[in-house]
Amino acid sequence: MNGRSAIVSVGDELLAGRVVDTNAAWLGAALRLEGFPVAWRATVGDEPEAIARAVRLALDAAQVVVVGGGIGPTKDDVTRDGLALALGAPLAPDARALELVRRKYSERGLSVPKGSDVQALLPAGCEAIENRVGTAPGILHRVPGRGQVIAALPGVPGEFRAMSEDGVIPILRALAGRGPLPAFASLTVAGMREIDVGRLIADLMERGRDPVVGSYPKLGRVVLTVESRALPEAEAARRVREAADEIARRLGAAVVGEGDLRLNEVVARLLLECRVTLAVAESLTGGLVSDGLVEVPGISEVFLAGFVTYSNRAKTEVLGVPEALIASKGAVSEECARAMAEGARAKTGADLGFAVTGIAGPTGGSADKPVGTVWFALADAGGTVAARAAFPGDRAAIRAFTRERAFELMRRRLLRLAW
Amino acid sequence: MNGRSAIVSVGDELLAGRVVDTNAAWLGAALRLEGFPVAWRATVGDEPEAIARAVRLALDAAQVVVVGGGIGPTKDDVTRDGLALALGAPLAPDARALELVRRKYSERGLSVPKGSDVQALLPAGCEAIENRVGTAPGILHRVPGRGQVIAALPGVPGEFRAMSEDGVIPILRALAGRGPLPAFASLTVAGMREIDVGRLIADLMERGRDPVVGSYPKLGRVVLTVESRALPEAEAARRVREAADEIARRLGAAVVGEGDLRLNEVVARLLLECRVTLAVAESLTGGLVSDGLVEVPGISEVFLAGFVTYSNRAKTEVLGVPEALIASKGAVSEECARAMAEGARAKTGADLGFAVTGIAGPTGGSADKPVGTVWFALADAGGTVAARAAFPGDRAAIRAFTRERAFELMRRRLLRLAW
Numbered sequence: 003m004n005g006r007s008a009i010v011s012v013g014d015e016l017l018a019g020r021v022v023d024t025n026a027a028w029l030g031a032a033l034r035l036e037g038f039p040v041a042w043r044a045t046v047g048d049e050p051e052a053i054a055r056a057v058r059l060a061l062d063a064a065q066v067v068v069v070g071g072g073i074g075p076t077k078d079d080v081t082r083d084g085l086a087l088a089l090g091a092p093l094a095p096d097a098r099a100l101e102l103v104r105r106k107y108s109e110r111g112l113s114v115p116k117g118s119d120v121q122a123l124l125p126a127g128c129e130a131i132e133n134r135v136g137t138a139p140g141i142l143h144r145v146p147g148r149g150q151v152i153a154a155l156p157g158v159p160g161e162f163r164a165m166s167e168d169g170v171i172p173i174l175r176a177l178a179g180r181g182p183l184p185a186f187a188s189l190t191v192a193g194m195r196e197i198d199v200g201r202l203i204a205d206l207m208e209r210g211r212d213p214v215v216g217s218y219p220k221l222g223r224v225v226l227t228v229e230s231r232a233l234p235e236a237e238a239a240r241r242v243r244e245a246a247d248e249i250a251r252r253l254g255a256a257v258v259g260e261g262d263l264r265l266n267e268v269v270a271r272l273l274l275e276c277r278v279t280l281a282v283a284e285s286l287t288g289g290l291v292s293d294g295l296v297e298v299p300g301i302s303e304v305f306l307a308g309f310v311t312y313s314n315r316a317k318t319e320v321l322g323v324p325e326a327l328i329a330s331k332g333a334v335s336e337e338c339a340r341a342m343a344e345g346a347r348a349k350t351g352a353d354l355g356f357a358v359t360g361i362a363g364p365t366g367g368s369a370d371k372p373v374g375t376v377w378f379a380l381a382d383a384g385g386t387v388a389a390r391a392a393f394p395g396d397r398a399a400i401r402a403f404t405r406e407r408a409f410e411l412m413r414r415r416l417l418r419l420a421w
Numbered sequence: 422m423n424g425r426s427a428i429v430s431v432g433d434e435l436l437a438g439r440v441v442d443t444n445a446a447w448l449g450a451a452l453r454l455e456g457f458p459v460a461w462r463a464t465v466g467d468e469p470e471a472i473a474r475a476v477r478l479a480l481d482a483a484q485v486v487v488v489g490g491g492i493g494p495t496k497d498d499v500t501r502d503g504l505a506l507a508l509g510a511p512l513a514p515d516a517r518a519l520e521l522v523r524r525k526y527s528e529r530g531l532s533v534p535k536g537s538d539v540q541a542l543l544p545a546g547c548e549a550i551e552n553r554v555g556t557a558p559g560i561l562h563r564v565p566g567r568g569q570v571i572a573a574l575p576g577v578p579g580e581f582r583a584m585s586e587d588g589v590i591p592i593l594r595a596l597a598g599r600g601p602l603p604a605f606a607s608l609t610v611a612g613m614r615e616i617d618v619g620r621l622i623a624d625l626m627e628r629g630r631d632p633v634v635g636s637y638p639k640l641g642r643v644v645l646t647v648e649s650r651a652l653p654e655a656e657a658a659r660r661v662r663e664a665a666d667e668i669a670r671r672l673g674a675a676v677v678g679e680g681d682l683r684l685n686e687v688v689a690r691l692l693l694e695c696r697v698t699l700a701v702a703e704s705l706t707g708g709l710v711s712d713g714l715v716e717v718p719g720i721s722e723v724f725l726a727g728f729v730t731y732s733n734r735a736k737t738e739v740l741g742v743p744e745a746l747i748a749s750k751g752a753v754s755e756e757c758a759r760a761m762a763e764g765a766r767a768k769t770g771a772d773l774g775f776a777v778t779g780i781a782g783p784t785g786g787s788a789d790k791p792v793g794t795v796w797f798a799l800a801d802a803g804g805t806v807a808a809r810a811a812f813p814g815d816r817a818a819i820r821a822f823t824r825e826r827a828f829e830l831m832r833r834r835l836l837r838l839a840w
Contacts, residue, residue: 289712
């Protein structure tokens, strides 16, 4: 029980599937890094008895119990009643909680609405946790003599996260019983399949080793994690560093960098750092590639323009792809991708013109160009390169894979790696 | 317990927050509509004892218990061991399960790999459920004499859903004890704040009424749900129809339609039905609006081209917005939005030219044009209209809200409603 945590998520909307519980996942990752890995999670509806039952089970299983949701001012918000039941402690107005609620409303120029002072009721023996984002204070209880802590937080994700960071994690750092903190690093790998990555580092991934090396496939990339629980903590850090360096050495240019990196952000940063200007021409991705660049503030200095030329007519009229080329080779062809990239570059005077054209389906495939066939091209002063890919899945999956591959190919070109 | 369900999600990756449990939300919604609303959910790690404990708790709380995850062929997959413990039934090879596993591999031209025949081990008294997508069969147990059902399904979302639909829901439909099926309808509303929608139908949303009317804010729209548990079921259906019609009457053109509708798909359908061609010019949305159209297969017939002109230079060179206009009025101005819309229309010969320009932040705001200021314009043969909006939040939120408003404004123009 010591050094473990449990999460109780409260809300009819969770049970009915109207809301996906992202809070519990986020907190699980945070608690793990704080030395309190999650032993168990429960999700219950807006009923005091169900909440009380889950809190009691959680207290049997864990040193740290976090309850999320149901602490607002409406009649559905019964977490405080459930906590009171679980602790056998009656609800009573708490002066500091009332002060926190009043301050929140007065900051907005309001007085506390009728009924909202219920947010200042706490089970006897509990204290209020300040809410930096919303109005409802959280509830903190330290179980006397047992080193156990219970915290009840609002369910709105922004409030849940802020209050976890402000009011819960600092308390955990002072708790006796916390497990040793793992040392941790992660690496983002692109342009390789997970299975091929695994083959190159199979010995490092063997079971029973420390550090533990894990691989997680994400869209268009693989994230490798390295974690050590060796003692003392400095030894854990040394082992993680050594393994991360060894992985980077073996995988070479496929390693995008340390951390869970998004390829569009990596490319945007490279463009800005190298002061290289870019124009993009897209067909099946319909603006997803341009959008991935505009996600990054300040990109207008280097991203000159994007052309969404999904129709053949637009490829000809906007980018100057010859009609005869499309008629003879097809809109999904190496020749068309090259002409689109060169057209985007010529139209804008950008250093680089990037183009992508393909078949996202569900229709439009053929024997030699099945659904999922995509051509990429990149034109610069030295000429034009092109690459073909075949992606599995439905229209949405093919378009999403294509976006990620586009950024990986841009990254490779900017780093002068082979396509 | 009768007419209720419980879900047990299995996996260390869930507790550690590496994976968000979308299966439980999806199944919760499905079970509710089948007359078995979820009473309780638990999430446990890959340990047989923890799984067994959760299954026993679930059997106390529910008639239908679904366990998700941990039934594959690896050492981490211990759900079958947990079930065996909970049921007090030893694992034994099951002929039909083995046949299902063999068939799956042979369809791919493979024999069953060493170790994978563990997937054919079931607790005594259980039967196998066919897996249409992956190799691992599910496990079904009917608790003798109690009308209770336990099903264990693979955790991969595609397999989880397929097996729920193929192998679990049909069995539930035949169970005595299932609650009355609610009648249900939903309506998508756009262009109104949730609070204003609520005011117009406050009487229909009062607590204690049947049908129950709920409102759920989504990005750029509000989804209203109407649900009745009246008996007989025909009466429930009548009440839902009546309430949905009344809501539609009161909210008028703000009702986009029945169901949870995405505005980009609604606009794409309208364009295709009305054979109206469109060109789009985007600044801060960076391709998101064009992408929303290309999401819909077949759109190339009416979506002529998209221009991502995030830089001022692109607005001038690609769309022909006069440099002097940008210098005097700014790139985020009614004048610039109008010129962009007219430029997109003129460049492509489209019936409609739509444009959006704004300040997504974090920098670039000013006193009269704070971050979140957005101008929209739509040009057609009859002239050009424009509208201003102010969106809250960070860069990602502002861009996402802008995309949704863009489609709502297109919808309004295509239906000849006021901007």
